[in-house]
Amino acid sequence: MRTAPFIAELRNRGLLTPEQAVAIETDEQTRPFSLHYEVRTLLYLGITLLSGGLGVLIYEHLDELGHGVVVAVVALLMAACFAYAARHRQPFSWGLVAGSSLLADYLLLLGCLLFLVLEGYLQAQYTLFGTRYGLALALPAGLFFYLAYRFDHRGVLSMAITALAAWVGLSVEPLAVFKNEFLTGSVSRAAITLGALLLLVGWLSETRRRKAHFAYTYLLLGGNLLLGAATAAMFTEVLQPLPLLVLLILAVSAGLFWYGRRAHSHVFLLLGAAYGYVAFTYGLVRLLSATGLDIVLALGLYYFIGSTVAAVWFLTHLKRLAGTDAHEQGL
Amino acid sequence: MNKAYNPVWARNEALQAAAHRWNRRGLLPLPQLQAIREAYPLGYYRPNIYLRILLFLLTVLGYVAAAGIIAVSAYELFDAVVPWEEQAKIGVVALLAAFAGQFVLYGTIKSSRTYRAGSDQALLYFSLGFAGTALYCFVLALFPLSIDLFALASPYLALWLVPVLALLLWATARFGDALVAALAYVVALLLLANALLQFGAGRLLLPFAIMALAAGLYRLVCYLAARSDYWYYRTCFMALEVLALATFYLGGNYLIVREGNAAIGGLLVSAPIPFAPVFYLLTALIPLFYLYYGLRRYRRVWVLTGLATLAFSGYTLRFYHSVLPPALASALLGAALIGLMAAALRYLRTPRHGLTTAPDNEAGERPGLNLEALIVAQTAHAPQAPEPGLQFGGGQSGGGGAQGQY
Numbered sequence: 238m239r240t241a242p243f244i245a246e247l248r249n250r251g252l253l254t255p256e257q258a259v260a261i262e263t264d265e266q267t268r269p270f271s272l273h274y275e276v277r278t279l280l281y282l283g284i285t286l287l288s289g290g291l292g293v294l295i296y297e298h299l300d301e302l303g304h305g306v307v308v309a310v311v312a313l314l315m316a317a318c319f320a321y322a323a324r325h326r327q328p329f330s331w332g333l334v335a336g337s338s339l340l341a342d343y344l345l346l347l348g349c350l351l352f353l354v355l356e357g358y359l360q361a362q363y364t365l366f367g368t369r370y371g372l373a374l375a376l377p378a379g380l381f382f383y384l385a386y387r388f389d390h391r392g393v394l395s396m397a398i399t400a401l402a403a404w405v406g407l408s409v410e411p412l413a414v415f416k417n418e419f420l421t422g423s424v425s426r427a428a429i430t431l432g433a434l435l436l437l438v439g440w441l442s443e444t445r446r447r448k449a450h451f452a453y454t455y456l457l458l459g460g461n462l463l464l465g466a467a468t469a470a471m472f473t474e475v476l477q478p479l480p481l482l483v484l485l486i487l488a489v490s491a492g493l494f495w496y497g498r499r500a501h502s503h504v505f506l507l508l509g510a511a512y513g514y515v516a517f518t519y520g521l522v523r524l525l526s527a528t529g530l531d532i533v534l535a536l537g538l539y540y541f542i543g544s545t546v547a548a549v550w551f552l553t554h555l556k557r558l559a560g561t562d563a564h565e566q567g568l
Numbered sequence: 569m570n571k572a573y574n575p576v577w578a579r580n581e582a583l584q585a586a587a588h589r590w591n592r593r594g595l596l597p598l599p600q601l602q603a604i605r606e607a608y609p610l611g612y613y614r615p616n617i618y619l620r621i622l623l624f625l626l627t628v629l630g631y632v633a634a635a636g637i638i639a640v641s642a643y644e645l646f647d648a649v650v651p652w653e654e655q656a657k658i659g660v661v662a663l664l665a666a667f668a669g670q671f672v673l674y675g676t677i678k679s680s681r682t683y684r685a686g687s688d689q690a691l692l693y694f695s696l697g698f699a700g701t702a703l704y705c706f707v708l709a710l711f712p713l714s715i716d717l718f719a720l721a722s723p724y725l726a727l728w729l730v731p732v733l734a735l736l737l738w739a740t741a742r743f744g745d746a747l748v749a750a751l752a753y754v755v756a757l758l759l760l761a762n763a764l765l766q767f768g769a770g771r772l773l774l775p776f777a778i779m780a781l782a783a784g785l786y787r788l789v790c791y792l793a794a795r796s797d798y799w800y801y802r803t804c805f806m807a808l809e810v811l812a813l814a815t816f817y818l819g820g821n822y823l824i825v826r827e828g829n830a831a832i833g834g835l836l837v838s839a840p841i842p843f844a845p846v847f848y849l850l851t852a853l854i855p856l857f858y859l860y861y862g863l864r865r866y867r868r869v870w871v872l873t874g875l876a877t878l879a880f881s882g883y884t885l886r887f888y889h890s891v892l893p894p895a896l897a898s899a900l901l902g903a904a905l906i907g908l909m910a911a912a913l914r915y916l917r918t919p920r921h922g923l924t925t926a927p928d929n930e931a932g933e934r935p936g937l938n939l940e941a942l943i944v945a946q947t948a949h950a951p952q953a954p955e956p957g958l959q960f961g962g963g964q965s966g967g968g969g970a971q972g973q974y
Contacts, residue, residue, distance in 0.1 A: 239798065240586045247583075252604050253596075261595050268593075269924035270866040272916070275875070276925050280909045287902025293895035339925065340913050347906070507618075552619040 240265055280343045288350035295358050311355045318348030333450050334389040346392050349381055374404035391454050398458050405431050425470040432463025460493050464512040486516035501560045572743050573683050578799040580608040612683035623686030631694050635665040659705030662698045669695025696739055703731050721765040729759045744800045746807035753811050778819035786812040813873040820850030823884040851881050
């Protein structure tokens with residue numbers, strides 16, 4: 238291996254003891270070649286291709302296939318996936334469950350995707366849920382939440398949260414989808430409420446040590462939902478009053494920023510800074526134009542120069558802000 | 569060839585990365601890792617990825633704007649003083665811009681110790697771009713007949729490609745930049761194609777010549793990688809290895825050969841090509857050979873290139889023969905992939921043939937979550953806070969989202 242000169246040099250300089258040098262050299266030579274990420278990627282690709290292909294296949298041949306056959310095949314596949322996952326399940330724990338099988342993880346994901354395929358087919362063919370579309374979305378949300386917690390699976394958790402968000406959106410404004418009018422006041426309010434709820438759940442799961450590693454998913458999805466909906470509502474003015482909205486965005490951004498520092502996470506720092514900057518700039522512009530003065534344009538130039546400098550400062554100090562600087566220095 | 573960057577930087581970076589890996593595998597206690605880090609400091613400046621992109625863009629903006637402003641005045645000056653041809657004037661201005669860029673680049677590396685920090689890369693790429701433009705202008709000025717220079721079969725193309733290749737080779741040797749090395753290889757490929765297309769039979773030989781060139785490049789990379797300054801050129805070698813494998817495959821790929829043949833001949837619809845069975849065979853076998861070799865010799869580059877080329881072979885097949893309806897093919901392929909991976913997972917549950925499906929190291933899967941290391945770093949080494957100039961020296965790039973907990 239190419240590290241052999243390094244080991245020899247470190248040993249000669251006294252930075253490695255001879256025993257360590259031998260141990261490291263042996264490890265470098267005998268360590269098996271890891272195909273972990275290749276296998277994971279191919280598994281994920283296979284699952285996407287299979288569920289996507291089945292979904293399109295059913296949709297295309299809705300009239301030709303024997304319904305019973307389709308339902309049976311997909312249901313059987315789904316059951317097999319869930320059965321495999323269940324057979325390889327680990328005992329439930331509120332912490333991170335270690336040592337779960339890779340294949341079981343992916344088959345659980347496939348089972349969930351097939352569940353959606355099956356449900357869509359049943360609804361399209363037999364109108365199983367009639368016009369109670371809410372139920373059609375609440376059912377997967379509930380199932381996925383249960384599976385995510387039981388099998389300690391963050392991918393399924395994201396699917397559950399997505400289904401939940403769809404269900405909430407549908408419940409508050411059932412006809413918005415048909416009117417092609419997605420951004421209404423009530424939808425925005427619901428999205429902000431749901432986002433806040435998800436943030437709260439994420440925070441609680443971390444502080445109460447109830448699946449603390451789920452906090453990342455909750456906070457990321459919840460934060461994006463809340464801030465995205467609030468920012469969109471701010472620009473399109475579907476929600477009033479504006480100052481309250483701006484303050485809300487700033488407060489949540491500050492919260493995410495604080496959390497990012499706490500958890501040493503760059504994502505939350507960037508998220509908080511970006512949404513906060515947009516809301517702050519927009520609020521400032523509205524405030525200044527409300528005064529009716531002519532200085533806005535002149536100030537704007539300086540403001541953007543200043544914010545560019547601030548962005549550069551922020552990015553240069555990102556590691557120190559996140560605390561990963563000391564981490565990398567020390568690691 | 570004297571190198572633009574300090575070669576010690578690349579070596580120390582690699583050594584620290586190796587030491588981190590040993591630490592994560594539990595072979596090296598933290599205090600010792602810390603001692604190694606202090607004995608082999610990273611003396612260069614390289615910020616996180618966001619800042620690198622920003623620096624790149626800002627430098628490009630500044631460079632192009634400055635070059636443009638100076639070029640306009642210089643051009644007018646030339647207009648008044650010397651009655652040159654249009655191309656010659658543009659060429660001289662571009663050449664001046666290239667020299668100025670190289671000069672600033674040299675100064676930046678000396679004063680700020682930038683090492684692939686965005687700004688130095690921007691200066692390198694754009695000064696080379698200006699130099700290439702200058703060469704093009706000079707060829708046009710010297711040989712007015714070479715107006716259709718950019719046609720692949722043009723006999724004048726080599727006049728431009730040869731100096732460009734020399735320039736890129738010089739820059740590769742000096743800066744050890746992967747993109748420049750890759751570009752040099754692309755130029756060499758173009759030169760080969762251009763030379764062969766001067767003969768009637770050349771088009772027939774082109775696929776085999778490209779494959780031969782790729783094989784030659786691979787031999788060259790293997791030969792050069794044994795040198796002691798391997799670490800300085802590591803990214804170049806990796807890029808060239810991937811390119812050599814990819815072009816060797818593409819040179820024998822049926823789709824590329826057939827459609828390329830039609831494009832060169834100016835046909836709208838491609839016709840079947842001579843030696844078709846040979847190319848079909850190569851299309852099918854090369855990916856399998858890559859995979860086999862990569863798994864036998866533990867070469868990740870071969871495995872990944874093998875997978876990518878295998879996918880392209882599938883695409884080649886479907887391009888000419890509609891085997892199955894897309895949805896059915898997708899479902900079947902997905903099922904096959906899952907089955908295959910399940911078998912692989914089962915077979916490699918205990919490592920066999922030196923292969924495993926377990927991750928290389930547990931902590932490596934979640935970088936930034938090694939809390940024990942963090943605590944030790946913040947308590948045990950708090951007094952030895954690094955001086956301000958060193959704060960960017962982290963051996964790993966920022967990694968963005970990967971730093972988060974998930």
